[in-house]
Amino acid sequence: MCNNIVMIHNRVAVLRTEIGLSRQELADKAGVNYQTIGFIERGDYSPSLELAFKFTEIFNVGITDVFSDKPFKPLIERKI
Amino acid sequence: MKMTKKSASGHNWTLGTLLVIPPILTLFFTNLSTYQPLYETDTNKYIYENLGVVFLSLFILLTILMSFRHRFVYWPFLSKHDRESMDERQLIVRNRVYERSYKMMAIAITLALYGLNLNDNVMRQMFVWTFVCGYFAMPLIVAARQKDS
Numbered sequence: 001m002c003n004n005i006v007m008i009h010n011r012v013a014v015l016r017t018e019i020g021l022s023r024q025e026l027a028d029k030a031g032v033n034y035q036t037i038g039f040i041e042r043g044d045y046s047p048s049l050e051l052a053f054k055f056t057e058i059f060n061v062g063i064t065d066v067f068s069d070k071p072f073k074p075l076i077e078r079k080i
Numbered sequence: 081m082k083m084t085k086k087s088a089s090g091h092n093w094t095l096g097t098l099l100v101i102p103p104i105l106t107l108f109f110t111n112l113s114t115y116q117p118l119y120e121t122d123t124n125k126y127i128y129e130n131l132g133v134v135f136l137s138l139f140i141l142l143t144i145l146m147s148f149r150h151r152f153v154y155w156p157f158l159s160k161h162d163r164e165s166m167d168e169r170q171l172i173v174r175n176r177v178y179e180r181s182y183k184m185m186a187i188a189i190t191l192a193l194y195g196l197n198l199n200d201n202v203m204r205q206m207f208v209w210t211f212v213c214g215y216f217a218m219p220l221i222v223a224a225r226q227k228d229s
Contacts, residue, residue, distance in 0.1 A: 032167035
């Protein structure tokens with residue numbers, strides 16, 4: 001069994017703030033507890049694929065824009 | 081409620097300690113009473129027995145009161161009615177709690193039965209060790225009945 005746990009980085013907090021949702025509102029839309037949103041945003045819990053796709057639907061972005069196995073670069077550093 | 085407030089590390093030490101101390105004291109005093117001779121007039125046997133009963137009562141009371149709030153989450157036979165309202169992370173946490181509880185209980189029951197039945201007759205010991213083996217074989221039995229195991 002592989003014990004190497006890959007850290008999954010996410011941009012849930014940024015995208016949630018961008019569309020003006022609170023943790024509770026996002027939790028209601030995704031069908032999870034609001035504490036789970038906090039755990040995901042802090043990187044303490046990696047969501048299932050099902051939940052990850054729910055987030056992409058809510059944020060209306062691709063899955064690689066929300067989740068990555070490498071740390072996200074700050075948006076300010078991205079070339080337009 | 082302050083009693084159930086979690087520390088910065090996320091552990092609920094107060095609740096954990098309150099639920100661990102009474103059973104330890106119950107076992108300690110009950111065990112102590114068994115070593116007290118009956119024939120001596122100044123024996124503390126009954127004091128230790130009564131202390132055991134007091135701590136057992138305290139343990140039962142604390143278990144009922146402190147876990148009542150989470151009864152649908154952690155009491156196995158009630159939790160199935162509330163499973164749909166738990167999200168995936170809560171189910172993972174709950175399953176981890178069950179797994180660790182099972183391991184701790186397997187060790188505790190083995191030690192307790194070994195200590196209690198060390199000098200008992202052979203037939204009683206066979207019954208006890210069958211039960212202990214059954215406890216360790218239970219995951220294999222359950223897994224064999226699951227399609228995805």
